[in-house]
Amino acid sequence: MDFALIIALMPGVLASALRFATPIAIGAYSGVLCERAAVINIAIEGMMLVAAMVGDLVMLYTGNIWLGVIGGMLASGLLAILHGVLCINFKTDQIISGTVINIFAIGITGFAYRRFLATPTLTRPIPSTLQPIHIPFLAQIPILGDVLFQNRPIVYIMLILTFVLQYVLFKTPWGLRTRAVGEHPLAADTLGIDVYKVRHINVFLGGLVAGLGGVWFSLEQVGHFDMLMTNGKGFIGLAAMIFGKWTPVGSFIAALIFGLPEAIQITMNFYFPHVPYQFLSMIPYVLTMIVLAGVVGQAIPPAADGQPYDKQ
Amino acid sequence: MSNHNDFEKTSPWGLFLQQLIVPALAVVTALVLGAIIMWATGNDPLVAYRGLLDGAFLKKRALSETLVATTPYIFLGLAVAFGFKCGLFNIGAEGQFYIGQLAAVWVGYNVHGLPAILHLTLALGAAIVAGAIWSGIPGYLRAKLGSHEVINTIMMNYIAIYLADYLVGLSGPMRDPASSAPQTPAVDASAQLPRLSELPALMASPVTRFTAALLVAVFAFIVVRWWWQQRGNSLRGWRNPWVVGLISAGGLGLITYVFLSSLNRIGGPFTDRADRLHLGFFLAILVAVLVWWILEKTTLGFEVRTVGASPEAAEYAGISIVRNFVLAMAISGGLAGLAGGVEVLGLERNVKSFFSAGYGFDSIAVALLANNNPLGIIPAGFLFGALRNGADLMELRAGVSKQIILVVQALVLMFIAAPVIIRKLYRIRAIREEGVQLTRGWG
Incomplete structure (x- = not known):
């Protein structure tokens, strides 16, 4: 492949890198919200899967994509409430609780898919995906416009969310309370912060955010639900969260790094059909392991992360 | 914990049954929820x-x-x-x-x-x-x-x-x-x-049967000798672990040989041709x-x-x-x-x-x-x-x-991981300290 071709392909690759980074980044934000309040959430994958399924289901029965988005987010939020009750009130092992939700998600989405979605009696609206929005003027900018300003809605929401969450976590009283609960719950409790309440709200918000990442699969990328369609992106999101040192902006950059090989892979498949696609498909997972191994020493989780708190 | 006294009062069987209560109720409750x-x-x-x-x-x-x-x-x-x-x-x-x-x-x-x-x-x-x-x-x-x-x-x-x-x-x-x-x-x-159904054909030759019996005997010898030693039987004479091990090995080997030889004639469950138990x-x-x-x-x-x-x-x-x-x-x-x-x-x-x-x-x-x-x-x-x-x-x-079975399994796991749900639901006392953490965070 010569240099000119690479240059010509660049905007397309970068745009799809941003697209594939979206669910990973959103998954990471969900993780940041939960873990800043000291609740480990490995159920992001399962929450996304359920949101993807419910989103399609709601779209099918209401004919409205945006209602699907909301329905998916609420379903994911419901699972987050369960996770919160198990981890915060019942002090269940948080990773086991997350595993419960992941298994439940595979089962219930498979069940609902076969029951309602595989051979639907209703028809989906056309188009059944969220359509790209061209931002006037900005979309005309060469390269930058192609990459940033001709995207589908959830990509924009993800970009906005990055900065909103960064601001909320580090510049507002709510963020301070959240971080206090995650670093030193006893001190927070002494100061009159309701540790359980702050944790519950954060986990619920984390669930809603994960749901947004979930509906990206069914309602923005594909247009319908497929079994197991989240394909580990929730877990990669967690790795992005760790790589991004539990900050939204850091997670976003990490998600871009994880999204890039997937974007390159699509292009490579097209130009190098003789390389088995399976090896290209492995790259994000291998990269996740390598990156994780490289940074863990320096990435320090919130001090109380994963520890249940006994109210005094 | 205050429950330590209960441990001592309860018989081993009682304790065993008590430990079964939560898993059993977890399975039943999960099946009921699956039904709903x-x-x-x-x-x-x-x-x-x-x-x-x-x-x-x-x-x-x-x-x-x-x-x-x-x-x-x-x-x-x-x-x-x-x-x-x-x-x-x-x-x-x-x-x-x-x-x-x-x-x-x-x-x-x-x-x-x-x-x-x-x-x-x-x-x-x-x-x-x-x-x-x-x-x-x-x-x-x-x-x-x-x-x-x-x-x-x-x-x-x-x-x-x-x-x-x-x-x-x-x-x-x-x-x-x-x-x-x-x-x-x-x-x-x-x-x-081998599947059980394939065993008779495989064991047709006496040499194969003998080899199989020998393997069973060696295995039996190792296990029995170890077990006998564990029990603290270092007595001399025939109750020496080596002797007991050899006797059990010989006995089990012989039984295996006879059993394999008569396989063709016994028949019974798990051995018809389409049976896949291996x-x-x-x-x-x-x-x-x-x-x-x-x-x-x-x-x-x-x-x-x-x-x-x-x-x-x-x-x-x-x-x-x-x-x-x-x-x-x-x-x-x-x-x-x-x-x-x-x-x-x-x-x-x-x-x-x-x-x-x-x-x-x-x-x-x-x-x-x-x-x-x-x-x-x-x-x-x-x-x-x-x-x-x-x-x-x-x-x-x-x-x-x-896939509904997966849902049931997830519910079983949830009730096992959070036994407090089962205990509240059925009003059972705790027998051991719960909320044990099995895993650790990222740190």
């Missing part, structure tokens, strides 16, 4: 569960097929439990299971001319080693660099799935060129783990006992459990955390790989194009249902095998998709 979900989505739960029961136990060969489905659950449950004992969460059993299958089938169809016992051992050994490598990598990363095994084992799952898809898929190097379906060639007869099931039970023995009676097991209970204490006592993390993960993966090897060599005899068998997540539930007790994993695996096997007939009879 089915009813709410317009299916008849009674028809469904009747189908489940028939499919798992009552229809022809149902029990045998349930035992077939139980086999990988026992191995994989043991794999997950072994990790937990060391404080490690191996979510990657599914990937290790695939890799074990691939290694076993490769040895099975590529190596020729070995006697069956060697070929079979080699193929199963390859499965164990492959699984151990697959989980040893996350184990090493965890021990040396501290990157969490939960994420890494899941990543290894996806890598395994794509690797298997490449190897067996369309133009993959392991694909059988003679077949139109994407699958590997079948393993040689010498690498097949020796892997019995191997699984043996391995469960072996894992129990390793964990409870050996230095290795003690070190693994100490690291699992408190790494700080272990380090202070001079036990290497790095060594035990890697070893525990490798043994865990080896068991999962063995599950794959047994599944291929006993049941499928080749590897077909890959789809998610879904054993990996279930086995976490199996391990937790048994409270990570290797012997408890046998009945827990049986329960999950029955659910899995019965699910097909349930789907056929009631038209309810069999």
Whole structure:
């Protein structure tokens, strides 16, 4: 492949890198919200899967994509409430609780898919995906416009969310309370912060955010639900969260790094059909392991992360 | 805890039954909730569960097929439990299971001319080693660099799935060129783990029967001698462990020889030609006992459990955390790989194009249902095998998709992990300290 071709392909690759980074980044934000309040959430994958399924289901029965988005987010939020009750009130092992939700998600989405979605009696609206929005003027900018300003809605929401969450976590009283609960719950409790309440709200918000990442699969990328369609992106999101040192902006950059090989892979498949696609498909997972191994020493989780708190 | 006195008052049997209450109620409650979900989505739960029961136990060969489905659950449950004992969460059993299958089938169809016992051992050994490598990598990363095994084992799952898809898929190097379906060639007869129905034909020659009897005798000798020593019987004369071991070995060997010789005439259950129950099931039970023995009676097991209970204490006592993390993960993966090897060599005899068998997540539930007790994993695996096997007939009879079983399994796991729900629901007192943390955070 010569240099000119690479240059010509660049905007397309970068745009799809941003697209594939979206669910990973959103998954990471969900993780940041939960873990800043000291609740480990490995159920992001399962929450996304359920949101993807419910989103399609709601779209099918209401004919409205945006209602699907909301329905998916609420379903994911419901699972987050369960996770919160198990981890915060019942002090269940948080990773086991997350595993419960992941298994439940595979089962219930498979069940609902076969029951309602595989051979639907209703028809989906056309188009059944969220359509790209061209931002006037900005979309005309060469390269930058192609990459940033001709995207589908959830990509924009993800970009906005990055900065909103960064601001909320580090510049507002709510963020301070959240971080206090995650670093030193006893001190927070002494100061009159309701540790359980702050944790519950954060986990619920984390669930809603994960749901947004979930509906990206069914309602923005594909247009319908497929079994197991989240394909580990929730877990990669967690790795992005760790790589991004539990900050939204850091997670976003990490998600871009994880999204890039997937974007390159699509292009490579097209130009190098003789390389088995399976090896290209492995790259994000291998990269996740390598990156994780490289940074863990320096990435320090919130001090109380994963520890249940006994109210005094 | 204040409950210590209760422990002393209760008889061993009473304690045993008390420990069974929560798992039993967890299963029942999960089945009831599953029924409610089915009813709410317009299916008849009674028809469904009747189908489940028939499919798992009552229809022809149902029990045998349930035992077939139980086999990988026992191995994989043991794999997950072994990790937990060391404080490690191996979510990657599914990937290790695939890799074990691939290694076993490769040895099975590529190596020729070995006697069956060697070929079979080699193929199963390859499965164990492959699984151990697959989980040893996350184990090493965890021990040396501290990157969490939960994420890494899941990543290894996806890598395994794509690797298997490449190897067996369309133009993959392991694909059988003679077949139109994407699958590997079948393993040689010498690498097949026999089904019970195949035993009479295999054992037709007296030499084979004698070899089998000899193996049983040697095994019996080792086990009985060890057991006799453990009981503290160092008496002289005929009650010496060596003598007792030799007598039991001779007796069991003779019984095996006679039994194998009369196999043709006995017949009985599990031996008709279409029956698929294979020796892997019995191997699984043996391995469960072996894992129990390793964990409870050996230095290795003690070190693994100490690291699992408190790494700080272990380090202070001079036990290497790095060594035990890697070893525990490798043994865990080896068991999962063995599950794959047994599944291929006993049941499928080749590897077909890959789809998610879904054993990996279930086995976490199996391990937790048994409270990570290797012997408890046998009945827990049986329960999950029955659910899995019965699910097909349930789907056929009631038209309810069999994924509902996964929902039931998740609910079982939830009630086991949060026993306080069950206790509040049924008003049962706690018998041991609960809310035990099995896993650790990212730090």
